[in-house]
Amino acid sequence: MRVSFNVNGADVTAEDVWPGESLLYVLRERLGLPGSKNACEQGECGSCTVYFDGVTACACMIAAGQAQGRRVRTVEGLSQGSERGGPRRLDDVQEAFVAAGAVQCGFCTPGLVVQAHDLVERTVGRGGPVPGDAEIREALAGNLCRCTGYGMIVDAVRLAAERRAASGSGA
Amino acid sequence: MEFLSPSTLEEALQARSAHPGGVPIAGGTDVMVELNFDRHRPEALIDLSRVPELAEYGPDGGYTRLGATVPYTAIVEHLAGRAPALARAARAVASPQIRNRGTVGGNLASASPAGDAHPPLLATGAVVEVASAAGRRRVPVREFYTSLRTTALRQDELVTAVLLPEPKGPQQFAKIGTRNAMVISVAAFSLALDAERRTVGTGLGSVAPTPVRAERAEEFLAAELDWEGATAPTEAVVRRFGELVAAAASPIDDQRGSAAYRRHALAVMARRALAWSVTDYRKGAT
Numbered sequence: 001m002r003v004s005f006n007v008n009g010a011d012v013t014a015e016d017v018w019p020g021e022s023l024l025y026v027l028r029e030r031l032g033l034p035g036s037k038n039a040c041e042q043g044e045c046g047s048c049t050v051y052f053d054g055v056t057a058c059a060c061m062i063a064a065g066q067a068q069g070r071r072v073r074t075v076e077g078l079s080q081g082s083e084r085g086g087p088r089r090l091d092d093v094q095e096a097f098v099a100a101g102a103v104q105c106g107f108c109t110p111g112l113v114v115q116a117h118d119l120v121e122r123t124v125g126r127g128g129p130v131p132g133d134a135e136i137r138e139a140l141a142g143n144l145c146r147c148t149g150y151g152m153i154v155d156a157v158r159l160a161a162e163r164r165a166a167s168g169s170g171a
Numbered sequence: 172m173e174f175l176s177p178s179t180l181e182e183a184l185q186a187r188s189a190h191p192g193g194v195p196i197a198g199g200t201d202v203m204v205e206l207n208f209d210r211h212r213p214e215a216l217i218d219l220s221r222v223p224e225l226a227e228y229g230p231d232g233g234y235t236r237l238g239a240t241v242p243y244t245a246i247v248e249h250l251a252g253r254a255p256a257l258a259r260a261a262r263a264v265a266s267p268q269i270r271n272r273g274t275v276g277g278n279l280a281s282a283s284p285a286g287d288a289h290p291p292l293l294a295t296g297a298v299v300e301v302a303s304a305a306g307r308r309r310v311p312v313r314e315f316y317t318s319l320r321t322t323a324l325r326q327d328e329l330v331t332a333v334l335l336p337e338p339k340g341p342q343q344f345a346k347i348g349t350r351n352a353m354v355i356s357v358a359a360f361s362l363a364l365d366a367e368r369r370t371v372g373t374g375l376g377s378v379a380p381t382p383v384r385a386e387r388a389e390e391f392l393a394a395e396l397d398w399e400g401a402t403a404p405t406e407a408v409v410r411r412f413g414e415l416v417a418a419a420a421s422p423i424d425d426q427r428g429s430a431a432y433r434r435h436a437l438a439v440m441a442r443r444a445l446a447w448s449v450t451d452y453r454k455g456a457t
Binding site: 044 | 172173174176196198199200202203204206207208212215216218220244265266267268269271272351352353
């Protein structure tokens with residue numbers, strides 16, 4: 001079957017989609033967007049976290065056909081979608097992961113970045129306070145880091161939120 | 172395999188009856204695991220995510236009608252007042268990403284004994300609304316679970332909504348897992364006091380082939396509670412309530428926990444839920 005939807009602002013169409021395949025498979029194997037990682041395929045690890053119509057979800061748990069006509073934003077779309085710079089500019093959350101050294105093997109990083117981006121948007125992005133560590137940990141409860149580098153990941157998210165709050169802009 | 176995208180409930184029910192081997196999908200948190208691991212290859216997927224009626228919630232008579240595809244996140248954010256125990260359970264489901272997708276309708280249709288929504292639905296006496304092309308019917312949730320992963324839902328029916336009674340007293344939910352997040356429960360317990368009828372409701376998860384109530388514990392507590400003065404129950408009453416709740420379970424040993432641990436955990440959760448509820452009741456909280 002054919003599935004058309006919007007990814008990172010661009011309308012795309014995937015052909016010859018098997019009705020039982022996941023959105024994750026479509027993104028990675030048919031649309032050349034390998035940023036969302038394929039690890040557990042059961043919603044356990046969060047490595048394939050994407051925005052689906054504005055809320056975060058595991059792309060492995062979404063049937064391809066359910067994406068028809070929907071809006072998907074992947075980790076590739078965080079930097080490219082940045083309003084403050086050119087297409088190569090990283091998002092604030094990505095910059096914070098670099099600055100805090102929150103990346104070890106890197107496999108969980110794309111999913112964590114998307115989920116952390118959502119937390120920052122829903123807190124300081126809406127004029128709220130910088131989330132505390134408990135709130136950060138709870139927001140990231142569905143993202144597993146096999147290297148267990150959670151301390152620096154939490155540091156990175158806090159840093160991203162603090163920078164965002166200090167910049168005072170909604171961008 | 173076919174992928175069917177009904178856009179109305181009528182179309183969805185027609186698809187259901189035309190494809191007895193088809194599998195309805197909403198949040199996909201169960202169905203996609205089966206597909207990804209090639210454990211199951213249904214003749215059709217019936218996507219319910221485009222049926223507006225299933226995604227709505229709001230007051231309906233004395234109930235809150237919760238459409239089958241409303242995600243857990245919406246329950247946490249919007250229904251904590253109207254369905255306190257269910258909202259607490261919804262908050263304990265998996266992770267934010269899963270709560271954004273998973274649904275009570277899916278919990279009911281798959282009827283895993285570990286489903287987090289079941290204990291509060293049992294404790295509060297919720298009613299399941301199901302429909303087929305022939306019409307709708309309502310099944311009290313206390314009659315809905317028939318055997319392991321089997322329900323009163325017929326082959327040609329879909330779960331369309333669950334009707335949540337207006338709370339008439341404190342409601343609690345407690346869950347034991349191997350860690351704090353992202354776990355399938357080892358045991359779960361829900362307690363609901365109805366101060367108007369002076370009745371007690373319970374729901375137990377992950378401790379029997381189906382979600383179950385502890386009816387003897389309910390009757391015992393309803394008779395022992397000081398509904399007028401709201402004085403704290405005696406130590407002996409609290410302990411006996413815990414014992415009766417644990418006695419209603421028929422747990423098994425599995426990789427998540429032993430039967431003995433599950434019984435122990437249930438008694439502890441029941442005593443705690445009772446203490447929290449009496450405190451709330453005394454404050455006049457409902």
